[in-house]
């Protein structure tokens with residue numbers, strides 16, 4: 001008989017292929033493991049728990065038996081530390097994963113986040129499909145530029161924007177991993193609001209814009225951004241930098257913001273003739289549907 005862990009793995013078999021080797025293997029309540037998550041990154045595993053006691057000794061033994069590298073992340077809002085080595089060979093270098101044929105650099109020693117958010121897999125694929133040669137795509141709050149890589153592979157010239165220079169450098173590395181020349185694209189360091197206002201003044205328009213901000217952030221000048229308070233303003237600014245007929249992906253993982261409220265927040269700023277389409281989370285995210293994605297799409 002299969003153990004609950006093996007059952008969860010089995011459910012994801014069809015998602016793993018020659019072109020995708022990174023998925024969520026256990027998604028908390030959705031797989032009968034409340035507050036416990038397990039992700040596969042190539043041959044390496046990352047366990048995340050909200051409480052340390054959730055790693056029971058039977059579970060630890062089962063993970064030991066896999067013989068794979070397993071790292072353990074303690075989900076904690078206050079102490080955001082890098083995952084610790086739990087079992088299997090230690091991972092001493094960054095490595096590459098594959099998602100829908102796209103390569104991304106993963107680093108287990110980089111800090112609290114490892115380089116990619118797997119819950120955005122389907123949205124990245126859609127961005128790759130929407131982006132066309134001759135078009136421009138702006139990726140704000142870009143982190144390691146995963147959306148930019150997809151847009152660039154779709155043929156667009158991309159602008160990748162983030163507060164952090166190390167993340168922008170990581171994004172360039174992700175471009176190179178996919179045989180894309182970062183010198184043919186733009187990378188902007190700084191605050192998204194600042195840059196959007198600048199683009200607006202310059203009359204610079206984009207055919208596609210990605211908005212996926214953190215729930216809360218504070219820049220060096222102490223200026224704060226909160227999804228619940230400020231997303232409407234962010235969306236309005238983005239609209240002013242959008243080519244007529246362009247698309248916007250607005251996304252948030254803010255658990256406190258229900259989809260209907262998020263939709264209403266954006267709908268107020270939306271021209272009456274367009275619709276905001278929502279997309280569900282990928283199938284391996286069987287637990288709480290915390291990620292909300294709203295697409296402003298051109299009329300077909």
Ligand SMILES: C[S@@+](CC[C@H](N)C(=O)[O-])C[C@H]1O[C@@H](n2cnc3c(N)ncnc32)[C@H](O)[C@@H]1O
Nearest residue numbers: 141142143146162163164190191192212214217
């Ligand atoms: C949740 S991650 C975004 C994930 C990314 N969209 C993805 O799918 O990979 C948040 C990112 O926003 C950046 N950030 C936070 N506040 C910012 C701001 N005001 N302007 C630009 N980037 C910001 C952080 O440095 C971080 O890389």
